[in-house]
Each structure stands twice: as C-alpha cells, then as structure tokens.
Amino acid sequence: MGTQASSEAFKKAQGLIPGGVNSPVRAFSSVGGTPLFITKGEGAYLVDIDKNRYIDFVQSWGPLLFGHRDESIEEAVIEAVRNGLSFGAPTEAETDLAELVVSMFDSIDKVRFVSSGTEAVMSAIRLARGYTGRDDIVKFTGCYHGHSDSLLVQAGSGAATFGNPSSPGVPADFTKHTLLATYNDIKSVEKCFADSSDIACVIIEPIAGNMGLVPADKEFLIQLRELCDANGTLLIYDEVMSGFRASINGAESITGVKPDILTLGKVIGGGMPVGAFGARAEIMAKLSPDGPVYQAGTLSGNPVAMAAGLAALGKLKKNAAVMNTLNARGIRLVKGMKAAAAEFGIEMQIDTRGSMFGFFFNDKPVKNFADASNSDANLFATFHSKMLKEGYYFACSLFETGFISTAITDEMIEDAIKASKRVFKEIADA
Ligand code: PMP
Numbered sequence: 001m002g003t004q005a006s007s008e009a010f011k012k013a014q015g016l017i018p019g020g021v022n023s024p025v026r027a028f029s030s031v032g033g034t035p036l037f038i039t040k041g042e043g044a045y046l047v048d049i050d051k052n053r054y055i056d057f058v059q060s061w062g063p064l065l066f067g068h069r070d071e072s073i074e075e076a077v078i079e080a081v082r083n084g085l086s087f088g089a090p091t092e093a094e095t096d097l098a099e100l101v102v103s104m105f106d107s108i109d110k111v112r113f114v115s116s117g118t119e120a121v122m123s124a125i126r127l128a129r130g131y132t133g134r135d136d137i138v139k140f141t142g143c144y145h146g147h148s149d150s151l152l153v154q155a156g157s158g159a160a161t162f163g164n165p166s167s168p169g170v171p172a173d174f175t176k177h178t179l180l181a182t183y184n185d186i187k188s189v190e191k192c193f194a195d196s197s198d199i200a201c202v203i204i205e206p207i208a209g210n211m212g213l214v215p216a217d218k219e220f221l222i223q224l225r226e227l228c229d230a231n232g233t234l235l236i237y238d239e240v241m242s243g244f245r246a247s248i249n250g251a252e253s254i255t256g257v258k259p260d261i262l263t264l265g266k267v268i269g270g271g272m273p274v275g276a277f278g279a280r281a282e283i284m285a286k287l288s289p290d291g292p293v294y295q296a297g298t299l300s301g302n303p304v305a306m307a308a309g310l311a312a313l314g315k316l317k318k319n320a321a322v323m324n325t326l327n328a329r330g331i332r333l334v335k336g337m338k339a340a341a342a343e344f345g346i347e348m349q350i351d352t353r354g355s356m357f358g359f360f361f362n363d364k365p366v367k368n369f370a371d372a373s374n375s376d377a378n379l380f381a382t383f384h385s386k387m388l389k390e391g392y393y394f395a396c397s398l399f400e401t402g403f404i405s406t407a408i409t410d411e412m413i414e415d416a417i418k419a420s421k422r423v424f425k426e427i428a429d430a
Helices: 004-016 071-082 092-104 117-132 157-161 186-195 218-230 251-255 303-318 322-343 369-373 377-390 410-429
Strands: 038-042 045-048 053-056 110-114 136-140 178-181 199-204 234-239 261-264 275-279 349-353 356-360
Touching (some): 071 303, 092 275, 117 261, 178 186, 186 218, 322 349, 322 410, 377 410
Parallel strands (some): 136 178, 199 234
Antiparallel strands (some): 038 045, 045 053, 110 275, 261 275, 349 356
C-alpha cells in the first residue's frame, strides 16, 4: 500500500500551511508517518490520493453518522445549493432544524445555530456568565471544548496530543476565571466551590471523547447537578461530540441528569459546519436580540448547512433503533480487539456509548485524564500505523474516540478484528 502521493502532497502543504494541516491533530504527529490526503469518501470508505481504500472509523471526527455520501443528505444539500449558498436573512430551514433539535432534548426550549463547536461553547459560556452575573467557570482536565481562550486550559484532544495543554498566546488574565477539576471526582469540584463563590457554570463533556472515550459516572453527574443547584451555578453539557452519537436524546437520556445549557455540533450539521447551543426559554431570553448577551454570525444558520442537518437528524429521528445497531457493532469491535490483544498478552481497556467506541492500552480502568495519560502511547502508535496498512483508518491519537457509521457492516467489523489479531501478533513477535 504506497503512500507516495500523500507524502508529496504533505510536503507541499507544509510549505504553505502551518504543519501542512488546518487542524493540528490531522498531522499524525503523535503516531508518526504521513497524514493521508483524501480524494473522496464512499459509504464506509475513505479513498486517498494514492488510491488506497480504508474503512473509516474517524468519520470526519464524528459528524458522518451515516457514512460518506449518504444519499438523502447529498440530495438535500444539492437542492439547497440550487437556491443559493447564503442569504444572511432568516429561512424556514432554521426553524425546522430548531424544532427537530428541541424535540430531541428535554432540557432545551430554544436553540441558536452557529458554525462550529468552538463557537457554540464560547457563546454558551458567555450566556451562562451573562445570566448569572458571575465570572468564574469550572472545567475538567482532559475535556476539550474548542479553542476559545478561556477554555484552552488543560484541554484534551489535539491540545493534549501536542503536550501544550495551555497555549501560548492566551493571556493568564483570560484564564484566571477558569477553575480546574478532575473528571469523575466530586471532591475536586467541591474544592472549586470552596475556593470561589463566583462560579457561573460548570462545563463538562458528560461522555468525554477528548481523552479517549471516558464516560462520566452517573452518580458523579447527580452530585454535580446537586452542587450546581446548591450554588446557583449553571451546568453546561458539551455534547458537540456525544450529541446524536452516544444517544439520540443526549446524555441526559442516558443518565437522567439534565443540564441547564447544552452545546451541540458535528452530527447536527450532517457533515457541514454547524454548531448549536440551547437552554430553557428563561436562559435563552438573555441572548441578543431578546436580551443583552451578544452573539452573532454572518454564516450562522447557513441554508446549505441547515439542509444537511435537517436531512441527517430527520433520518436519525425516523430510524431511532439504528443507535442500538451501531452500539452492537462498536461493542463487537472493541471486545473482539481486546480478545485478540489478550491472546498476545496485551491488555486493553474498552468502552462504548452508542456509536462511539474507545480503547486504551492500559491495565487499569480509565476514569480521568491522568488514567488516560498512563496508557501505552508507543503501543498505540504502532497499532495505529499497522492497522492503517491493513486498511483501517483509526483516529491518530490515543486521546480521541472512534466512531461507527451506519455504512460499516458486521462483516467489516469482523474483518477489522481479524486484522487487529494479525497486528497484535506482529507486535508480540517483534
Ligand atoms: N466540544 C467538544 C466536546 C468537541 O469534541 C469539540 C471538537 N472535537 C469541540 C467542542 C469544538 O468543536 P469544533 O472543532 O467544531 O470547533
């Protein structure tokens, strides 16, 4: 499987784009080798410029629940394009998508669309601060909430991969209101509340996907909710990744614990750039133009992006049972890989939520970022590059989550398990 054309394309890109990529984690830095340059996607497959085909477990980092080139999403987008790319004026598609999204979550009455997850979270934090009149926020080490200044503190995903959890260029003054707590550790949150009486919100990925897949314990979320209520603090669920992926109706439907503000992204745009934040009407009433908290966007609610989102979420709502099928495939994959690894004396920790799956080369359960960081990064890098050669495209960092799309069949999963067995054997024999 040659990757000469990708290597050359990468070299050229590096001369013109920092690191050759427009989002750092794409550069394959932590696994080594050359990132593949993609020409097209087709169902379960990615095709690179050397004409290699890979089963895609990345799915554009989450958005493509129905795989590449889903017919109904593609048709909806083409139809929307024919009416114009952008108007900067209201369209009914925005209301339709808002209605659909609101119908899927108990916790939200109203929703505002933006163009990325970063924007959604940044705006949600501003809303929480505007609503409560407080400045401090609590975030968890290893959770990633986009790259806005005050959230780029001990973040997961690419920020963790690159070992610069707090980025230069972010003034200390901008992050002094960001308090840090440990995931799944309520005492660490209690300490934040003991240190500050000015906490506007606690933001959490209720099913964390940016330190690998690490779901929050239900009991922890219940205690978090109680702590927020007792202190007049809002609870924000960042479900940019887990929304429509872990469950159709959000983490609140899995855990029974509701947030005050919810942020969404990825699947909500069906592959087009869409993010969203929503809350109950009383909180959303603070948002401009109804209220004083300002937020805006030239391309927000873009008609082509709304059409893609409507097609994707409409299809998901109609086929709610699909999440069980995806979960069964995810479980089969990680259990199969774990069993294959065990044959060669390699220990793995595995988990799934809906269409999300995670695995760590670790002999202990992973409950937080410190646990995740204790995984064997070298083994992960070797596994990643050998699976790539077998034709399986996994996320190129151990601090990421895998995704199953409806285009990935049981047979593909079985073949992936067999490939992993060959890979573990090679690793053990080396
Ligand atoms: N929040 C979470 C939980 C995410 O996973 C991400 C992106 N992976 C973001 C926010 C930021 O979204 P975007 O990359 O669309 O800005």
